[in-house]
Amino acid sequence: MGAEERMGIVAGLTVGLAVGLLVVALLFRKKVLDCTFDERQEQARGVAFKYGFFTLMGSIFLYGASELAVGRWCDALAGGCLCLAAGILVFAVTCILKDAYLSLLERPRRIITLFALLSLSNLGLGALQAAHGKLVEGGILTFRAVNLVVGIMTFVILMVYVVNFLLRDRETEVE
Amino acid sequence: MKNLRLKSARAAMDMSQQQLADAVGVSRQTINAIEKGDYNPTIKLCVAICRTLGKTLDELFWDA
Numbered sequence: 710m711g712a713e714e715r716m717g718i719v720a721g722l723t724v725g726l727a728v729g730l731l732v733v734a735l736l737f738r739k740k741v742l743d744c745t746f747d748e749r750q751e752q753a754r755g756v757a758f759k760y761g762f763f764t765l766m767g768s769i770f771l772y773g774a775s776e777l778a779v780g781r782w783c784d785a786l787a788g789g790c791l792c793l794a795a796g797i798l799v800f801a802v803t804c805i806l807k808d809a810y811l812s813l814l815e816r817p818r819r820i821i822t823l824f825a826l827l828s829l830s831n832l833g834l835g836a837l838q839a840a841h842g843k844l845v846e847g848g849i850l851t852f853r854a855v856n857l858v859v860g861i862m863t864f865v866i867l868m869v870y871v872v873n874f875l876l877r878d879r880e881t882e883v884e
Numbered sequence: 885m886k887n888l889r890l891k892s893a894r895a896a897m898d899m900s901q902q903q904l905a906d907a908v909g910v911s912r913q914t915i916n917a918i919e920k921g922d923y924n925p926t927i928k929l930c931v932a933i934c935r936t937l938g939k940t941l942d943e944l945f946w947d948a
Contacts, residue, residue, distance in 0.1 A: 747910035
């Protein structure tokens with residue numbers, strides 16, 4: 710990969726990140742996204758954040774140790790994303806299991822739709838990269854695997870949310 | 885320990901968990917957790933629940 714291509718990728722990532730942040734900020738401004746949680750949820754999310762943080766620390770350590778042990782097996786961006794995905798996954802799953810994932814104004818159907826769209830689009834892009842044989846180059850997992858990683862992460866979060874919603878959410882009103 | 889007094893006070897006012905939750909500004913799961921004894925609410929939330937249900941703190945939350 711040439712220097713120009715690398716700079717192009719970095720520029721693309723930066724622009725993508727900026728656009729993503731802008732969209733999220735806009736959604737907050739329009740009250741589509743909301744972060745108002747009650748006291749129990751705040752407490753549960755604090756615990757979940759702690760678990761997510763320690764998972765992130767552990768996975769960064771494991772990533773570094775694995776590179777020392779077996780040599781380079783993925784590029785830095787893919788490795789970083791894998792560690793972030795592990796941390797986010799633990800945070801989200803803990804929040805879901807403690808009934809503290811959705812804020813007071815968010816509705817399950819909207820979140821399920823959002824995660825389904827995120828999951829499908831990222832898995833689709835990941836499959837496209839895999840079909841072109843660009844996920845692994847020279848035995849090294851490339852940054853192009855990021856979509857697949859994000860797709861798998863959002864899919865697992867979606868599944869945990871749906872199963873938890875079906876198993877636990879309905880029992881409460883009946884009691 | 886389950887808070888059956890809260891549950892019966894809510895039922896006496898013909899309120900669902902969701903209605904009580906909306907009235908005091910928390911999630912339905914939080915009301916459910918309090919009734920099941922899984923969550924110990926702050927005094928602020930206890931007072932809000934008592935005001936909504938027209939009960940005193942002693943009547944709903946005090947274990948004699």
